[in-house]
Amino acid sequence: MARDTRERIITAAATLFRRQGYTGTGLQQIATESQARVGSIYHFFAGGKDALTVEVIRSGGAAYGAMVGALLANGPDDPVEALGAMFEQAAVDLAATDYADACPIATIALEVASTNEPLRIATAGAFEGWLEGLTTFCHQITDDPTGARDLAVMVLTALEGAFILTRAARDPEALRAAGRSVVQLATAVRARSVDANGAS
Amino acid sequence: MARDTRERIITAAATLFRRQGYTGTGLQQIATESQARVGSIYHFFAGGKDALTVEVIRSGGAAYGAMVGALLANGPDDPVEALGAMFEQAAVDLAATDYADACPIATIALEVASTNEPLRIATAGAFEGWLEGLTTFCHQITDDPTGARDLAVMVLTALEGAFILTRAARDPEALRAAGRSVVQLATAVRARSVDANGAS
DNA sequence: GTCTATATCCGGATAGAC
DNA sequence: GTCTATCCGGATATAGAC
Numbered sequence: 001m002a003r004d005t006r007e008r009i010i011t012a013a014a015t016l017f018r019r020q021g022y023t024g025t026g027l028q029q030i031a032t033e034s035q036a037r038v039g040s041i042y043h044f045f046a047g048g049k050d051a052l053t054v055e056v057i058r059s060g061g062a063a064y065g066a067m068v069g070a071l072l073a074n075g076p077d078d079p080v081e082a083l084g085a086m087f088e089q090a091a092v093d094l095a096a097t098d099y100a101d102a103c104p105i106a107t108i109a110l111e112v113a114s115t116n117e118p119l120r121i122a123t124a125g126a127f128e129g130w131l132e133g134l135t136t137f138c139h140q141i142t143d144d145p146t147g148a149r150d151l152a153v154m155v156l157t158a159l160e161g162a163f164i165l166t167r168a169a170r171d172p173e174a175l176r177a178a179g180r181s182v183v184q185l186a187t188a189v190r191a192r193s194v195d196a197n198g199a200s
Numbered sequence: 201m202a203r204d205t206r207e208r209i210i211t212a213a214a215t216l217f218r219r220q221g222y223t224g225t226g227l228q229q230i231a232t233e234s235q236a237r238v239g240s241i242y243h244f245f246a247g248g249k250d251a252l253t254v255e256v257i258r259s260g261g262a263a264y265g266a267m268v269g270a271l272l273a274n275g276p277d278d279p280v281e282a283l284g285a286m287f288e289q290a291a292v293d294l295a296a297t298d299y300a301d302a303c304p305i306a307t308i309a310l311e312v313a314s315t316n317e318p319l320r321i322a323t324a325g326a327f328e329g330w331l332e333g334l335t336t337f338c339h340q341i342t343d344d345p346t347g348a349r350d351l352a353v354m355v356l357t358a359l360e361g362a363f364i365l366t367r368a369a370r371d372p373e374a375l376r377a378a379g380r381s382v383v384q385l386a387t388a389v390r391a392r393s394v395d396a397n398g399a400s
Numbered sequence: 401g402t403c404t405a406t407a408t409c410c411g412g413a414t415a416g417a418c
Numbered sequence: 419g420t421c422t423a424t425c426c427g428g429a430t431a432t433a434g435a436c
Contacts (some may be wrong), residue, residue: 181351
């Protein structure tokens with residue numbers, strides 16, 4: 001049960017942070033939602049709310065990165081189409097969760113960027129991990145290392161930005177439009193790469 | 201002085217919300233920062249914190265939209281280059297403000313999207329206003345109405361997403377990379393449009 | 401319009417019994 | 419490991435003197 005309680009606390013905190021943000025969520029609420037006591041949170045996370053939040057960012061970041069990686073790996077064979085499918089899946093998922101479950105750390109990242117250095121560093125680490133995974137994937141589209149990284153940055157920034165607009169408007173159209181543009185850009189990047197290497 | 205106090209309250213609230221978020225900022229702090237009393241906030245905003253926040257979103261959204269519009273209008277004559285210059289300017293500005301002053305309403309938008317319907321609607325209105333302005337601008341790049349709107353969505357989502365990554369990493373590289381990709385995409389969109397209308 | 405005082409509640413954090 | 423009780427500060431909001 002010990003391990004379970006710790007996991008339940010992390011899961012509850014992750015869900016609440018995603019929907020209400022970091023400052024908007026109290027330890028009391030996390031305890032209630034995870035069927036634990038506030039004392040238990042301090043038992044497992046001696047550093048208090050910040051220590052718990054670092055763990056939420058770390059584990060949530062890893063889980064989300066793995067989920068996106070699996071989605072791209074199991075999607076269409078054509079990597080450009082796989083990117084488009086990912087945006088479509090995000091649009092479907094977000095609408096299905098009443099526009100609540102978008103990026104697990106974006107809200108926290110903006111809240112703490114200028115106010116809490118340890119948490120800011122944790123969010124930066126999660127984003128960098130995702131970028132590395134996406135960059136590897138984008139190497140299937142272009143051989144140019146800088147081009148692959150730039151494309152990966154564009155995929156992630158477009159996704160994060162579209163999450164904001166989609167949640168605000170409660171309309172997945174921004175996510176779909178961003179997906180269309182990413183596909184168009186990736187197509188252009190690939191054409192350029194093929195061109196540079198000589199057409200096949 | 202009456203009018204001044206109200207303005208000072210809105211300005212202070214906007215600055216604090218941008219750096220600490222909505223739930224992370226208290227009325228006491230807003231009062232201190234604006235050299236007013238908490239009672240004065242309730243005098244001017246009978247609806248309390250939410251009424252003040254709606255006004256912050258409304259006026260801040262209009263001001264930011266006007267600023268971006270002026271930046272694009274006074275930038276390079278080539279509209280595609282103007283978009284690239286806008287991202288570069290954003291990178292410079294963000295670094296100059298210690299990575300604090302990015303989008304005035306993005307943090308609020310994510311915090312309230314699932315928890316406060318009146319504020320969520322206010323943020324959606326601000327984003328939609330910006331999108332309309334950007335779409336008009338993008339008509340200089342493509343005649344296709346859907347294409348112009350899609351490009352506008354991409355510009356805004358890439359900008360918002362890059363703000364998140366840039367603030368988290370305290371490194372403007374994400375904004376620069378997003379700018380490069382937006383320029384590349386806009387170039388491809390324009391080529392397509394020219395192609396459809398017959399090359400000049 | 402401005403300012404003080406205060407009501408009520410919730411925040412994070414801690415001590416110690418069990 | 420779990421649970422209760424509690425400290426202390428800060429949150430939003432209100433009442434009323436000036």
